Amino acid sequence: MTFKYNNVYLNETSTVAGRLESEGPLSTKYDKVYKDFYMGTKTWEQAEIKMITECVDILLNKSDKKKEDINAFISGDLLNQIAASSYAASTLKIPYIGIYSACATSTLGLILGSNMIEGKMMNNVVVNVSSHNNASEKQFRYPVEYGGPKRATTTFTTTGAASALLSYNKSGIKIESGTLGTVIDSGIKDAYQMGAVMAIAACDTISKHLKETKRTIDYYDLVLTGDLGIYGKKILKEALEKEYGMNTNNVDDAACIIYNIEEQSVYSGGSGPACLPLVAYSYIIEEMKKGNLNRVLLVATGALMNTNLVNQHLTIPSIAHAISLEVLI
């Protein structure tokens, strides 16, 4: 389902990133980076909570808004029970909407925030996501210390938090429309094929978005998915080209941008809810402000995986939500 917005703007963004992200191609573009995974706390989970509260503080410091001005803190992450978001919300004291859409959480949050601003139910909304590589590894896969070998199709969960301030106050970047995704059964049972799982959902949401807005893909200067990785991106491009006859020169994937895949040991690229917005809220927004990109479609993709259900041999569902950003001329 696609929503059209006339009164929603992206006022400000902020990013906090971890070690591997700070060693990647966007190293200079983040607001804050940490070189170790504990970030001055005792555990990886507490480090993730800290990244969120710092990221929101940086966001509000960049803007003219205080915590009391914010109507809702919309946030989600990969920890069970989205615990990083909830514990951060406990510190922030802003009315809290906890959401979960795996690595598609960022654009789900932007859609919810935009819907409530466009509908005049809220004035100022902070949308946040986070992920932490080690906290995620130990929860979804194996103890980090185990150091098991991985397949090339594995993705590497990014460490970072990314926040956005939305409001009806005009800024240089308008949130123009959003497409809420539908869950797709990928038919895949292999938890190390996340790119393939999510490529199907990305294809579904992109094609619905273009159909419902009566656009062709070349309307956008960039269609940025995240986080498919090098193999998932290939699958998506082939699907868009062969099934829909699209030219996909303007399609790229955040998982392939955030790291130097050839040099850093990140398998097929980045993943985690923070992956796409770490790229979008730093590099892409900068390019939009410079005038190098005018219309960008962000398509965050999520594999709605649960370890119990993977072990029960169920197929993995996936979803993608899209947000269209436009530079105001």
Added chain:
Amino acid sequence: MTFKYNNVYLNETSTVAGRLESEGPLSTKYDKVYKDFYMGTKTWEQAEIKMITECVDILLNKSDKKKEDINAFISGDLLNQIAASSYAASTLKIPYIGIYSACATSTLGLILGSNMIEGKMMNNVVVNVSSHNNASEKQFRYPVEYGGPKRATTTFTTTGAASALLSYNKSGIKIESGTLGTVIDSGIKDAYQMGAVMAIAACDTISKHLKETKRTIDYYDLVLTGDLGIYGKKILKEALEKEYGMNTNNVDDAACIIYNIEEQSVYSGGSGPACLPLVAYSYIIEEMKKGNLNRVLLVATGALMNTNLVNQHLTIPSIAHAISLEVLI
């Protein structure tokens, strides 16, 4: 933050319940009950997924709506990654908004749905929650087969799914307002004191709701919290009476209504996201339709617990969201 609604109605509700719920005082009031925990599936998790899809099917069958008419399926549950909701969404094929607010998820969903209908962003929304006792026990506590003794303050996770259809189409029950909660640090580290953890959040949200709507508590025929249990309810009532000078004769808790606490082995009462709406969407709605209750404030309460962070000795945050229902006269 409190939202006032002028154009949102509760059109229909549905409930699917498990064994202990079907043996409780509301046994005749559920749309469907299961006497065993597998419900014809191979696992408890898959049983929970089945309850959701059946509950939504019952809901739509009761109404004149088809799946294609529904703009969004808003759902959350207790499984890690809200997996029951996501797998059900994969079958339902309705645009999906995954949310998490522990046992406060039901009213968070009602607020989000109501905000988007009031703001004219959506026409028809299905809001759902579920929980499954055994799936929840094995995930948060110990293997069910272990059969460890428990303390009296423990609550018993309800097994069930509960769905609501909201729209701008007038019906007998109006969604009049909603208060989005703020996360409260309970200061409590003991995961077997959930009633105490959540009573603090319930008190905060009820007092904010009354202040922001300029009402006194006797405006409501019933203030129904859930799921505090017998000890948490006592704490809430004392706090409202002593700190705010309220008369709490009209305050009750769904955890204390759903079971015969004296006779069923459920410790201090029910819990889980399904607890409050199983009571509200069956018994309470029936009483409203009969004219026995005209104004009801539903206050779902959630302990935003995560086993890793409990083991790291962090205090447990809590939240409560309130929804005001009124019979149209």
